[in-house]
Amino acid sequence: xxxxxxxxxxxxxxxxxxxxxxxxxxxxxxxxxxxxxxxxxxxxxxxxxxxxxxxxxxxxxxxxxxxxxxxxxxxxxxxxxxxxxxxxxxxxxxxxxxxxxxxxxxxxxxxxxxxxxxxxxxxxxxxxxxxxxxxxxxxxxxxxxxxxxxxxxxxxxxxxxxxxxxxxxxxxxxxxxxxxxxxxxxxxxxxxxxxxxxxxxxxxxxxxxxxxxxxxxxxxx
Numbered sequence: 001x002x003x004x005x006x007x008x009x010x011x012x013x014x015x016x017x018x019x020x021x022x023x024x025x026x027x028x029x030x031x032x033x034x035x036x037x038x039x040x041x042x043x044x045x046x047x048x049x050x051x052x053x054x055x056x057x058x059x060x061x062x063x064x065x066x067x068x069x070x071x072x073x074x075x076x077x078x079x080x081x082x083x084x085x086x087x088x089x090x091x092x093x094x095x096x097x098x099x100x101x102x103x104x105x106x107x108x109x110x111x112x113x114x115x116x117x118x119x120x121x122x123x124x125x126x127x128x129x130x131x132x133x134x135x136x137x138x139x140x141x142x143x144x145x146x147x148x149x150x151x152x153x154x155x156x157x158x159x160x161x162x163x164x165x166x167x168x169x170x171x172x173x174x175x176x177x178x179x180x181x182x183x184x185x186x187x188x189x190x191x192x193x194x195x196x197x198x199x200x201x202x203x204x205x206x207x208x209x210x211x212x213x214x215x216x217x218x219x220x221x
Contacts (some may be wrong), residue, residue, distance in 0.1 A: 005121040008033040008048060010041040010067065011056040011083060016106065020054060029117055034054045038062030042070045043126050044077060051121045053080045054104075057095065065095050072099040076199070079120045093206075102126025114191055126199035153195045159213070161188045165201060166208025 007029055014036070019030045032048045035041040039062045045053060053071060054220045057064040068080045082095045082103035095103065101120045104113065116126050151159060157178075164174050174185045189201065198204050208214045 004030050005048045006030050007052045008050040008148045009054045010035045012036050012059045027114045038067030041067045045071045055080050056083045069098045096202050158192050165204045166214040
């Protein structure tokens with residue numbers, strides 16, 4: 001893996017793709033492909049094997065949700081960031097459940113876009129506490145049954161860390177809450193992801209709620 005992230009931009013609006021390409025290229029990020037719909041995105045990812053895919057959620061032919069599923073089935077190493085116009089987009093939770101590593105609003109600043117690509121490419125997830133709260137509210141409103149996933153492989157400390165992750169805490173906030181070094185926190189998070197076969201923190205958040213470890217009432221304040 002080189003130091004320069006390789007990105008594919010997927011959006012049905014050419015002006016959006018052009019704008020994002022200019023922003024990323026200006027910061028030294030390599031845009032290796034573009035697509036205007038989900039089906040083309042899957043083909044492009046297969047062709048160029050990017051590190052990160054910026055994925056519009058609403059597109060003709062194949063939407064971003066189905067494209068995300070197919071891309072991650074095709075290339076588990078890829079990271080998908082969902083692009084949406086509305087921060088309460090009905091597909092966001094489903095996209096994260098499908099394996100997306102987070103989402104951005106399309107009116108994101110250039111600095112936030114660049115930071116998001118680099119963050120997700122490093123293996124982290126793009127989930128602010130306010131985003132997590134909205135996802136939980138969306139999940140709870142669906143009335144979905146708790147899946148009661150098996151968390152027995154986790155130690156008591158790892159269960160505590162997973163619970164805190166589900167509330168959207170960053171590594172520095174986790175370190176402060178548990179009075180640990182950030183290095184130790186990163187070790188706990190890595191072990192949680194490994195034991196539960198999760199891709200990143202975004203899936204850990206989903207797991208925390210789907211397992212019943214956290215309920216909407218105990219979610220972010």
